Structure formats: C-alpha cells, structure tokens
Amino acid sequence: MSRDSLEDVYRRRGSTRWQDRLGRLLAPPAPYVMNPTEPKDFPLGRWNLYIGGAGRRPAGYVNLDLFAVAGVDVAADAELLPFGDNVFQRVECDAVLEHVRRPERVMEEIARVMAPGGYLHLVTPFCHPFHEYPKDYRRYTLDGLKELAGGFEPVAEGWRTGPTATLLVIAIEYAKLLLPWRxxxxxxxGTLGWLLFPLRYVDLWLLRTGRAGRIGNHCYLWVRKRE
Ligand SMILES: C[S@@+](CC[C@H](N)C(=O)[O-])C[C@H]1O[C@@H](n2cnc3c(N)ncnc32)[C@H](O)[C@@H]1O
Incomplete structure (x- = not known):
C-alpha cells in the first residue's frame, strides 16, 4: 500500500468528517470475537510502550509508529527504538511483527528497552489475508512466535481469534477478489460483513477445544524479561 493511502486509513479512524462518521456507522461488526480467556491484566508501570498504534491513543502508553499521524507520540522504526535501556514496564506489539523487515532485530530492541521483570504482549496473524501496513512479510504459528521470543520467560500463550474468524475474513476477501470495481x-x-458476522460466536466454543490452532486467525504470547 502506498504511504499516502495508508495515512488516509489512519486519518479516517478518528476523523469527524460526516462521510467518515457515516462510514463507521454503517460498517459491519468485526468478523471475529476475542478469546475471553486471553489474559490482559499484567501490570503497567510508569513507562509503557505501544508499538504500531497509528490513528489510536492507547491510554498509559508511549505510542510509537512508523508514521507521524494522529495519536502517535514517537515516529520511529521499531528496528531502532529511540529509547534508553531498561525503561518500559510493559510493551504491546499487536499485529506488527508481520509488517517489519527484521523481526529478530525488533525483538532485540524490545528486550533492550524493557525493564527487567517487565511484560511483553505479542500478537501475530496465522491464517489471515495479505494486508500491507505498509508491507506484509510473514505469518506465525504459536511455535514460531515462541521461537522468536526465546530469550524471554514465557507467561501465557493461546489463540486470540479462531477458525471461524479465518473462515469469515477469507470468504469476504474472496468475494471482493471477484469484483473489479472498488x-x-x-x-x-458491508453486505457479507452484516450477513456473516453472527457466525463469529462459534469461535467461543472452538477456542475452548484445543483444536483452534489448526486454522487459527491470530495467536498471542505473553512473556517476561528475566530479572
Ligand atoms: C496492523 S497495524 C497494528 C494495529 C494496532 N495493533 C492497532 O490495534 O491499531 C500495524 C501497525 O504497525 C506499524 N508499523 C509497521 N512497521 C513498523 C515498524 N517497522 N516500526 C514501527 N511501526 C510499524 C504500521 O504503521 C501500523 O500502524
């Protein structure tokens, strides 16, 4: 995706223009439900880092993104974090690692800026359509994600969004492929989104079966920096 069209996407997220508000009002519900058993309550510290929050304002975090758009506190590449060592108590890196050129380098940088004992939350897609922010390089299984975070102490792992989310996002994307006009x-x-979204609740059962990872949508991993 070009830099211009991506920055338009970010701008529309918080825009108060009536066209954008109407678009948000008519938009179908998300084709996924979040796994209710995913832990969320690891402690925030004085300084916390949110990587990749363009167009959002995550409360309690320094928001870092490649693009200097609304909500971003620091415009920088996660491969070279402009912070000192051992600063952040909690780091969120949600749906970012598939977009960076060198994920190992990003993990080294995160490990460097995190305070000992601090918590890192990683979320990555497994079965999910190609989406450029601004590029899309890869997908992860839970094993792949744990391997990448091997230097940290594992705390919790699982699937955030399940097989039905995969089915719905692929079906909608497939239908769009058949149409030449924007x-x-x-x-x-919009139409398929509204028609299909109730199916997303099947994942509340599938995510409990232990089989969700066969065609899971996004996986998560919580890890801790060793003291
Ligand atoms: C799929 S979005 C993440 C969505 C985010 N978790 C949220 O809830 O809004 C990926 C984000 O990572 C940012 N990004 C991509 N590559 C990056 C990099 N090398 N360094 C910092 N941010 C990057 C993109 O600009 C984009 O905002």
Missing amino acids: AWRGLVH
Whole structure:
C-alpha cells in the first residue's frame, strides 16, 4: 500500500468528517470475537510502550509508529527504538511483527528497552489475508512466535481469534477478489460483513477445544524479561 493511502486509513479512524462518521456507522461488526480467556491484566508501570498504534491513543502508553499521524507520540522504526535501556514496564506489539523487515532485530530492541521483570504482549496473524501496513512479510504459528521470543520467560500463550474468524475474513476477501470495481467491493464487504458476522460466536466454543490452532486467525504470547 502506498504511504499516502495508508495515512488516509489512519486519518479516517478518528476523523469527524460526516462521510467518515457515516462510514463507521454503517460498517459491519468485526468478523471475529476475542478469546475471553486471553489474559490482559499484567501490570503497567510508569513507562509503557505501544508499538504500531497509528490513528489510536492507547491510554498509559508511549505510542510509537512508523508514521507521524494522529495519536502517535514517537515516529520511529521499531528496528531502532529511540529509547534508553531498561525503561518500559510493559510493551504491546499487536499485529506488527508481520509488517517489519527484521523481526529478530525488533525483538532485540524490545528486550533492550524493557525493564527487567517487565511484560511483553505479542500478537501475530496465522491464517489471515495479505494486508500491507505498509508491507506484509510473514505469518506465525504459536511455535514460531515462541521461537522468536526465546530469550524471554514465557507467561501465557493461546489463540486470540479462531477458525471461524479465518473462515469469515477469507470468504469476504474472496468475494471482493471477484469484483473489479472498488464501489462494488465496498458494497460486498458491508453486505457479507452484516450477513456473516453472527457466525463469529462459534469461535467461543472452538477456542475452548484445543483444536483452534489448526486454522487459527491470530495467536498471542505473553512473556517476561528475566530479572
Ligand atoms: C496492523 S497495524 C497494528 C494495529 C494496532 N495493533 C492497532 O490495534 O491499531 C500495524 C501497525 O504497525 C506499524 N508499523 C509497521 N512497521 C513498523 C515498524 N517497522 N516500526 C514501527 N511501526 C510499524 C504500521 O504503521 C501500523 O500502524
């Protein structure tokens, strides 16, 4: 995706223009439910880092992104974090590692800026359509994600969004592929989104079966920097 169109996406997230508000009002519900058993309550410290929050304002975090758009406190590449060592008590890196050129380098940087004993939350897609922010390089299984975070102490792991989320996002994306016109793709996205979203609740059962990872949508890993 070009830098311009990506920055437009970020701008629309918080825009108060009536066209953008109407778009948000008519947008279908998300085709996924979050796994209710995913832990969320690891302690925040005085300084916490949110990587990749363009267009958002995550409370309690320094928000770092490649793009200097609304909500971003620090515009920088996660491969070279502009912070000193041992600063952040908690780091969020949600749906970012598939977009960076060198994920190992990002992990080294995160380990460097985290305070000993601090918590890191990683979320990555496994079965998910190609999406450029601004590039899309890879997918992760839970094993792949744990390997990448091998220097940290594992705390919790699992699937954030399940097989039905995969089915729905792929079905909607497939239908859009068949249509050559952008307006039609928008219409089919909205229509199928509204028609199919109730199926997302099947994941509340599938995520409990232990089989969700066969075609899971996004996996998560909580790890701790050793003291
Ligand atoms: C899929 S979005 C993440 C969504 C985010 N977790 C949220 O809830 O809004 C990926 C984000 O990572 C940012 N990003 C991509 N590569 C990056 C890099 N090398 N350094 C910092 N941010 C990056 C993108 O600009 C984008 O905002």
